[in-house]
Amino acid sequence: MTSGIDPAENADVIVDAVRQAAAGGAQMLFTPEMCGLIDRDRKRAAASIVPPAENPVLQAVRNAAAQNGMEVALGSLAVEREDGRWANRAFVIDRLGDIAATYDKMHMFDVELSTGESWRESAAYAAGDEVVSVDLPPLGRLGLTICYDIRFPALFEQLGRRACDVIAIPAAFTRPTGAAHWHILQRARAIEASAFVVAAAQVGVHQDGRETYGHSLVIDPWGEVLLDMGGEEAGLGFADIDHDRIAQVRRQLPSLANRRDIPKSTAQ
Template sequence: MTRVAVLQMTAGIDPHANAAVLADAIADAAGEGAAMLFTPEMSGLLDRDRKRAAASIVAEEDSTPLQRAREAAARAGIWVALGSLAVRLEDGRWANRAFLIDAAGNVAARYDKMHMFDVDLATGESWRESNAYAAGGEVVTVEGTPIGHLGLTICYDLRFPALFEELGNRHCDVISIPAAFTVPTGKAHWHVLQRARAIEASAFVVAAAQVGEHADGRRTYGHSLVIDPWGEVLLDMGGDETGIGFAEIDSARIAEVRAQVPSLANRRPIAK
């Protein structure tokens, strides 16, 4: 059994304040015996006003939340799956980038969100992530973490089965799905999609989420989850409060489920 921690937070428009929340959470998670902390999408800045946000979105090497998280991870001796940060690319566009930080504070992996949230909801909410963000083009998995082979995704990626099929083909033990889900889409689809992805990949899913009313006026769904390979919900942090939750990752459970329903082994290519 390996203990993991999940941060549910209400990130705001001040990267320094968000960085302080991350640093405290890393220390608290380590103090409670967790080997890895998972944080939500946009842990360093959540601001729908792109003109205002532009002043705070900087190159990776200048990111205060990333630097504070790396320092805190090294100090506490814990791995951190930093759900994502907005970072400025050399061409001036932005990336929605996940970082995996090891227990020495090194960046072990990066993943840029592949699928852009370009939608018009019935509530009147309209989102055009692709207007500012460049889509990533590479599936990223990392072996040798405290919880085994880890696959990285971000939020809207959840809706695209082909990505998760590839993570299943790579036999990931755990898949990280950090998010800042809207309330309408969360109520409709969050739990069922997260459970489906765990079942399809016969893997644990850890989904750290933003929650509540944010300084930029948006409201996010919360319900950070840990789900086992059978689709059972081990942790649901609800849709109201921030804080840290804990769950156990049992590698034996992965082998047990894959032996009972060997869907990964039985998978066949589909003729095109």
């Protein structure tokens, strides 16, 4: 997606994608981080950041999921928490339109890039504190992460310990960080978890002026890239999740079974 500052327009894009995905025979749709609203002007964005029960994008997608018998992993929406702070929250919606799981992004993107870009996600958003996975037949066990989380292996170790079949890594990566690190990090996370990675990504130039890297990916448990949607324009891509491939990789290279707890180091 190339999400903009109008939630209604973004909702229309996602609802249309649900219909297209269902028509193409897909069982589940994955969307990028902040698919309902991308606006770095936080004063302007504030009017659209509401509790989940009032979020029009969430409601529209829940309706579309139920109407099309489609599961949807909403990469994330900006929502208001009960304490009034904002959360960068992922939602998993089942084929009945019910919310099967939610996950709040744990790691805030607070960086200063050499290009001059400065981001302080923690200035507006509260970090989550819970590792989340959910069982979704026939997909299997889905682990939830969001964007900058990819740089923190301990989270993925926990998802690996839960034997996730698929890990979602929706993102709005900047172009500089994407060009340097996107593909290698995604492949590493798939390999170390022996799981499929589905990384739906924002792409292109957005209404608020930011640029995102794109390259939505699907990667198999061996680290092979099955789908790369490129870095130029939005669209819909299809890939198959082969559960036999998961079992095959885990038999050949049982790193999850061989994992040991590393003792804490002591100063000498």
